Amino acid sequence: MAVQQRYPTRPLECWGKLEELRRRLVRDTYSARERGDLVVLGGPGPLPSVLCGLGGFQLLSPMPIGPDMQDLRLLTKMNELATAQGYGNDCCATLRIALGSMLMDRFGMNKRTGEILKPDIHFESLACQGQMKAQQLYQEYYFQLPSFVVEMPWQEEPRQADVDYLESQLQEAVEWLQKTTGREFNDELLAEGWLNEWRSRIYFSRIMEYQAAVPAPLDQKMLASFATLMWRGAMHLPEIRDFYKEAADEVAVRAKEGIAALATERCRLFHEGPVPWYPSNVLRYFNRYGAVCIGSWLYCTEFGNFTVNEDGSWDVCPMPEDMGLPLKTRDDILHSMAVVFTRYNPRPQLGARIDHRVNMARHFKVDGAVFALDRGCLGNTCGAMESIVAFKEAGLPVTSYEGACANPSELDQGEVVSRIDAFMESLGLKPLEPGRPLLQAEVGG
């Protein structure tokens, strides 16, 4: 029997700090009132740092993240409540559970104390149609929250008109924030927050860039854990910026020294599309075959700021000091935000995403791709079928399974496992470990 090559592996040194920061962010959110912080519904989208000009604030994510997402009974109930209100399965799955949890009086609940945190305003920048429509529901169902949304322009290619449009919306946002909250807007705090967000994003982009190394220094699940600080919209904080710098340095060393996320790596995959939040172990299921999900276009573009070259490599957005933009006044800051998010933001370039995916697959040396076709996330399934066609044309093996990231009734776990097994077999891989571990999700509540 051939001896399976084993790469050296070791835990991430920064992991403890990540856990600590995650816990602290949750604590800070729920103690917002003690410090007189503003509570803002929003966060995962770009540019939470616009809020920095208002002084102390905490973000409450409109995507209910946390323990509820692992609880099948609760999730099912939330989905049912949304359906009963007329928002069926074809609406955004995360919106449906947000709505369901609002209707169950669980939205914003501190799971430890049972206390509900009510936001003061809703503020987000969005490109997704589901999320754009969802903000109207926050007003209807959720305390008639005053809401302001910034549209991240969809682009065929980066253009000056989009910079102007985004910049003008940001100017309007600042005025709205001042008027709605009655707070003075501090331009120094705005600049500080934005520069931190900018740097955090670049460090995070670099972390993902190192995934091109063989063996992959991280797997997709680790990347997702790193992204939780981004999901909480905390990239404007100096300690988060410093954490990402430290993490990027550590991952660089791992890439250089050949430290693997999976010691038995012999097959590298992109897992495209939203990963089901329940069961939580789809990504790790591949490991028993010596296959590692190293990322995806979707993951990388969620919080990364870069452009994709024809060979699939990236030009990561320069650091503020290397960008050559004035950064003194409020206008300078808002302009630079608009420039970064139009020039270095592949996410809203819907037409380009298919070529980006194929080119990136080559650059990241993947052996194939798995597409989660999400029935409750049309924003992310746009282009998925075309990408599958393009992967096949490029000679890259590909498979898919259907589900909905936040609706357990849309995912047939047995079917997913069979499809993955069949795909692995088609790649000539046999399980390295005996047995047949099934996907699982916890039932609690």
Place this chain on the structure above:
Amino acid sequence: MSSADKFQQAVANRHQYAREWKQRTGGRVAGYLCTYVPEEVFYAAGMLPVRIIGSHEPESVTSPYIFGMFCSHCRDCLAQGLQGRYDYLDAVSTAHCCVHSFQTFDSWRRHIPVEHFYYVSMPQLIQSRGAQRSMLAEVTVLKERLEADLGRSIPASAMEQAIGVYNRNRRLMRQVYELRQRDNPPITGAECMEMVMASQVMDKEEHSRLVESLLKEFEAAPPVREVGVRLLVAGQTDSADVVRVIEELGTTVVADDLCFGSRYFWNEAVDGKDPLAALAQRYLERPPCPMKDLHGVRVRPGYLLDMAKEYRVQGAILIRQQFCDPHEYDMPAIKRLLEENGIPALIMEQDITIPLGQLRTRVEAHLELVQQEIA
């Protein structure tokens, strides 16, 4: 043949019409998916803009390219392209709307050979302060790209003339719509929809002449018909037959909010110094579709309630294409407001590619409910 019949024929024979137009004029034809495309620019360039419409038949050609959860209308449109029914198009265009229509546009671009594609990346937050400037930039880019592709300039006078032709057409169709406020509307909802759809596939001047004839016919001898329950139809369908089915069941559709109906032509481009700016403003100010009604509190429910009152409707049918999430997000709010104001509203899901026989049974059941609520 009455003018109403001519509209029906024009829609049914739209491919033949476009081909003959091409042959007769030597001009080019531009197909578009979304009615936010400022089609006056194509018209000013001497082209015939035609809306891409599905054939409402079951199909299996789109499944490799479009995920099954995308709306049936978009799949139906792409199927037409893949089956070669639009092989006469010289250009295909769409405006930034929902991901579904983008997917159709992008798949068209990838798999169906057409000389030019134009994507109008218009702003969604139409009320935002920068929207006018952004839309103007889009209209300008469209004009410049067309000029480059055609190798000739589009003078301001041609733009003004196109705007004039379109405004006249809109004004005439509004005159027809106003007649629907009468106790006995001289035109059915299905006929009205065919009039609007004919306008989307015909030369505008020729269409305007037909609308004028229609208005004259109504003056001379208004058709007599049992009105029954006065209904508003809103949402999305590109099939006048759907409206016909509804009207065969003892109703008259007296008002609509469809992009194959009033939403297409309701407002004019107001004359100004700059025709492109006038166009940009027109498209931002038209009655919004769900993907343009995003800023703060929705405006569509109130807009529809006003329309319902103006046309004295007794019930509403909100048609949603299967898997159309943009309309789905708005419909509960629209239904709630209409019902709070005594107008029973029913949300009806439709898959445009499924034969209408099945729809009739559902409409009938829905209408019984409307009638009970009116009684």
